[in-house]
Amino acid sequence: MRKISALVATAFLMFTLFSCGSPDDEHKDKITGTWYTTGKRSTIEIYKKDGDYFGKIVDLKRPLDRDGNKKKDFRNPDPAKQNNLLIGTEVLIDLEYEGDKVWSDGRFYDHRKGKLYDCQVTLTKEGNLKVQAEGKERVMVWRANPEYVE
16 A cells, blocks of 8 residues: 555656746746836737737827827838738737746837847846847836736
């Protein structure tokens, strides 16, 4: 009977160890949610799709252009996307969780310039996102949007 109990306990322990994953995995989905960009100009929703992370504009501080029309992505280098509304535009593309609260190997789309940059996103100890786009002179800091917290 003791052998069976020991065998069951060992099997349970092995299952638990192998099913837990990396201790760092608890952080990988902390990037998901909604975030304010610098100056609260935009609200970005970050979500997981097919194992990677994406972020799209869900709100703008000034959603209308000078003529009173909804803003469009007119600087997009792809002419087929230049009539797309800015709300709904993906600005973070294909980020992968690297570990240690860092997501990388993705792209950042700057709709103001119509350019794509390689980027890395880090979750800071204060709970903000530090978005570093290669080739941009400054680091962007996005803050959690408490209005969207569920």
